[in-house]
Amino acid sequence: MPSRTGETVATEIEESISVHKELMNSVNAIESAAKMLLKAYGRGRKMVIFGNGGSAADAQHIAAELVGRFKMERKALPALALTVNTSILTAISNDYSYDMAFARQVEASCVEGDVAIGISTSGKSRNVIKALETARGMGVGTIGMTGRNGFPDGVADLQIRVPSTSTQRIQECHILIGHILSGLVESGLFS
Numbered sequence: 001m002p003s004r005t006g007e008t009v010a011t012e013i014e015e016s017i018s019v020h021k022e023l024m025n026s027v028n029a030i031e032s033a034a035k036m037l038l039k040a041y042g043r044g045r046k047m048v049i050f051g052n053g054g055s056a057a058d059a060q061h062i063a064a065e066l067v068g069r070f071k072m073e074r075k076a077l078p079a080l081a082l083t084v085n086t087s088i089l090t091a092i093s094n095d096y097s098y099d100m101a102f103a104r105q106v107e108a109s110c111v112e113g114d115v116a117i118g119i120s121t122s123g124k125s126r127n128v129i130k131a132l133e134t135a136r137g138m139g140v141g142t143i144g145m146t147g148r149n150g151f152p153d154g155v156a157d158l159q160i161r162v163p164s165t166s167t168q169r170i171q172e173c174h175i176l177i178g179h180i181l182s183g184l185v186e187s188g189l190f191s
Contacts, residue, residue: 020173022164023162023176026161026177030177032158033158033177033181037115038184039141041185041189045113046114047063047077047080047115048079048082048115048117049082049116050116050119050128051119052125052127054167055171056083058171059081060083062117062178063079065178070186072187074186074190082102082106088104092104092105098127102128102130103130106134114135114140115140115141116140116143117142118142118151119146119174120144121162122147122167123146123147128144129155136157142156142157144159144160146170147164148162162177
């Protein structure tokens with residue numbers, strides 16, 4: 001008979017598997033996101049990506065897969081995680097507000113035809129919402145990666161909603177989605 005700790009481990013794994021299975025309902029949204037990225041890269045544009053906390057780490061991870069490599073040797077792809085420059089983040093937060101930490105960077109870095117991906121497990125992160133709204137206003141394609149409750153309507157051109165309200169389960173799926181997108185972009189551009 002498993003110990004209490006063993007039961008906890010098994011429960012965590014079972015919950016994760018269950019949410020991953022439910023993510024199958026998001027296949028079309030993930031495919032649409034890949035097409036959006038492929039179109040942008042095909043036109044010589046770039047991707048910017050951002051989020052807070054664990055979502056910031058996911059943003060950096062996904063950008064690294066595209067700039068470095070995922071599964072194949074190929075040319076580097078332009079992808080910027082807007083979470084990495086502490087001087088910019090703290091200056092904007094101090095001089096404006098933390099709500100503007102990503103929006104100002106979108107304004108400075110993006111051009112029409114780029115893609116901006118905002119990650120928020122709750123869909124309520126004001127700085128992520130503000131950046132997606134800024135991007136949309138500039139003609140930048142927008143993708144929101146979030147949890148079951150999603151972003152408010154109209155914030156992003158496309159939402160990929162993980163069917164959960166559990167932060168850790170959502171984050172586990174977000175990195176899976178990032179890996180799927182990286183693979184689809186790589187194979188779509190370089191196969």
